[in-house]
Amino acid sequence: MHKILLIIQREYTTRVQKKSFIILTLLMPILMSAMMFLPGYFMSMDDEQSRTIGVYDGSAVFLGRLESSAFTKFKFIPKEEYLSAKSDLKQSTYYALLSIEPNFLITKTVQVISQSNIPWDVKSQIQDKIQGVVEKDKMAEVVRQTAIPDLEQKIAATKTHINVDTIKVGISGEAKKSSTEIGMVLGYIFGFMIYMFIFIYGTMVMQGVMEEKQSRIVEVIISSVRPFQLMMGKIVGIALVGLTQFALWVILGVAIFSASKSFYPGASKAQQIQSVMAQSQDAAQQAAPQMDKMHEIFSMIDTINFPLLIGCFIFFFIGGYLLYSSMFAAVGSAIDAQEDAQQFMLPITLPIILSIMVMMSAIKSPEGPIAFWFSIIPFTSPIVMMARIPFGVPVWQLALSMILLVATFVGMVWVTGKIYRTGILMYGKKPSWKEIGKWLMYKS
Amino acid sequence: MELFSAKDVSKTYASQQALTNVSIAVEEGTIFGLLGPNGAGKTTLIRIINQITAPDSGSVWFDGRPLKPADISQIGYLPEERGLYKKMKVGEQALYLGQLKGLSRHDAMRELKMWFERFEITAWWDKKVMELSKGMQQKVQFICTVLHKPRLLIFDEPFSGFDPINADIVTQQILQMKKNGATIIFSTHNMESVEQLCDHIALIDKSRKILDGPTKQIREQYKSNIYDITYRGEFDVNTHDMANKYNIITHSQNGNGNKLCIQYPEGSNSRELIKDLVEQVEIISFNEVIPSMNEVFIKVVKQNS
Secondary structure, X not given: OHHHHHHHHHHHHHHHOOHHHHHHHHHHHHHHHHHHHHHHHHHHOOOOOOEEEEEEEOOOOOOOOOOOOXXXXXXXXXXXXXXXXHHOOOOOOOOEEEEEOOOHHXXXXXXXXXXXXXXXXXXXXXXXXXXXXXXHHHHHHHHHHHOOOOHHHHHHHOOOOOOOOEEEEOOOOOEEEEOHHHHHHHHHHHHHHHHHHHHHHHHHHHHHHHHHHHOOOHHHHHOOOOHHHHHHHHHHHHHHHHHHHHXXXXXXXXXXXXXXXXXXXXXXXXXXXXXXXXXXXXXXXXHOOHHHHHHHHHHHHHHOOHHHHHHHHHHHHHHHHHHHHHHHHHHHHHOOOHHHHHHHHHHHHHHHHHHHHHHHXXXXXXXXXXXXXXXXXXXXXXXXXXXXXXXXXXXXXXXXXXXXXHHHHHHHHHHHHHHHHHHOOOOOOOOOHHHHHHHOOOOO | OEEEXXXXXXXXXXXXXXXXXXXXXXXXXXXXXXXXXXXXXXHXXXXXXXXXXXOOEEEEEEOOEEOOHHHHHHEEEEOOOOOOOOOOEHHHHHHHHHHHOOOOHHHHHHHHHHHHHHOOOHHHOOOEHHHOOHHHHHHHHHHHHHOOOOXXXXXXXXXXXXXHHHHHHHHHHHHXXXXXXXXXXEEOOOHHHHHHHOOEEEEEEOOEEEEEEEHHHHHHHOOOOEEEEEEEOOOOOOOOOHHHHOEEEEEEOOOOOEEEEEEOOOOOOHHHHHHHHHOOOEEEXXXXXXXXXXXXXXXXXHHHO
């Protein structure tokens, strides 16, 4: 036991002292938060380039009815000027030309001619304005024909926004407002995190085993400790590296999140960003006081059972990691060079990639049969079950999944331990599957 | 007393027979040469001693009782295929390997300091292994093998990668450890060092032991009536019928120290050879040629095939 601790200690300290570990650990939360906040921040910055668009209105419907906004100006021009500007757009004073043909009301199509691609913003402005004018005219025609006063206002009043409050009923009967969106986001984040950790740290185990084999230190070490101790020491040591990194990310993430909250100058700006990020939200809701909304989100987050979620995360991370990293260790022991890894990696990576695919559907329908079965099957359960947990999973399913996972990794560690024991001392040609099968039969 | 013995040990890998009923006995305080051509099964036997692998049948004994896992701390093993963690510092690594053998950190540190001073490599302590040359790495590795003062040492090609000066230093250290009571199993293809170091040898070929005994006795056993003679005087072997009676291996005449290497046939003896010679020449020296281990090795292995 003392020796396995020594191995764990070495595996752990040599890795956390590496520059690459420190840099990645510090950089990752910064990159992640940059990826989350920067697009919102940039989108909130207004497009401040002024553009003049020359409008040739052959249909005579729009003359004087396209209002210029602060930076986009519409200037109506006669056909001759339009044609000359079109032939030499570069020299003209216009950023782009808008051509409305006489038969516009039939074709319902306009043309924008420009040198470069016009921004999406400008395009949608033109579209909105033209659509607005046409709809207004049609509405006026209907009002005139039916002769109902205030028809316009009456129709506008029929527009209704519906809120769907999702209420989760607990065992004791208390009802809490829950959030499907928050469940999906959390399911996705946790499932994806397990996926990432299994891959990153599983590969690290494989490389560690290969390093020992390639540098030929392995025979020296296994004359002091059992091969199984060496394998498990390495797996556990690297798991601790992973948990350390995770813990540091949580701490750094919280620090950056609270720092960035104070970075945004005022509530108005924050609201702006929010409105950009969630454009479909109802205006009325936005108008409601900021505090109310925050309160609502917090109360929704409260419905998520975080101790259970984090407990399960640690369990499924360790279980999934042990299952896969022992397979990665076996692959590392069987091969001499990284290039040979491909053939043996496939059966390992396939279920992991399958899990992440199933996870995507599991967060949409967490109770569905696909989500259910894949969250029970041990090879996919760590990722898929994690995605289901924020929505609430019956205790028996959780227990079944956990028991199967533990049983499978115990069996897998036993099998891979046998492959590992023989593989680390085999040099030369790349083994076949059949040969690896034979290794299982060797007496230790 | 025997420190280590293997009795009727057999081991099969898939389709390949690695050891067939091999028995060896290693006396305490001696150097035991484990010889054999490549792929004969030596490494398998060594791995069995180190409990890296277990025999299919037969038994392995240490200090008068069956070998058990805890005995690992009393065995030091320098494998033929050896290496160190390239990116780890020399001192840190040696400490780690010493601790894995059961030394406390404190004891390992004390022993290491002594060995590093003895080998004059104290300056390497904080260097990474990859910064060292092959020979330097071998020195570090040698130290890691003997650090925990094992009772049984197993050296597989310990001199590979060493220049003659360092090889001599290591030889002296091995002899010193023997003097201090250590038992050593020594596997090598360098037969000169076998003659120099080994008290006893066993030769394994094609998974079977084909030769076993004290080094001197084996060489005696394989001598083949050949004598080296130095003489004075003119002598033509052909005119004196010598060539018909004896097998002349080499003959060179250059003034004072004329040399003759000669083999008498089966049924004859050295007295007869001397008698035939003294009639012709003045003998200065007359020595029986004892075959080198190299010759014994080649002869025995060829006979076995």
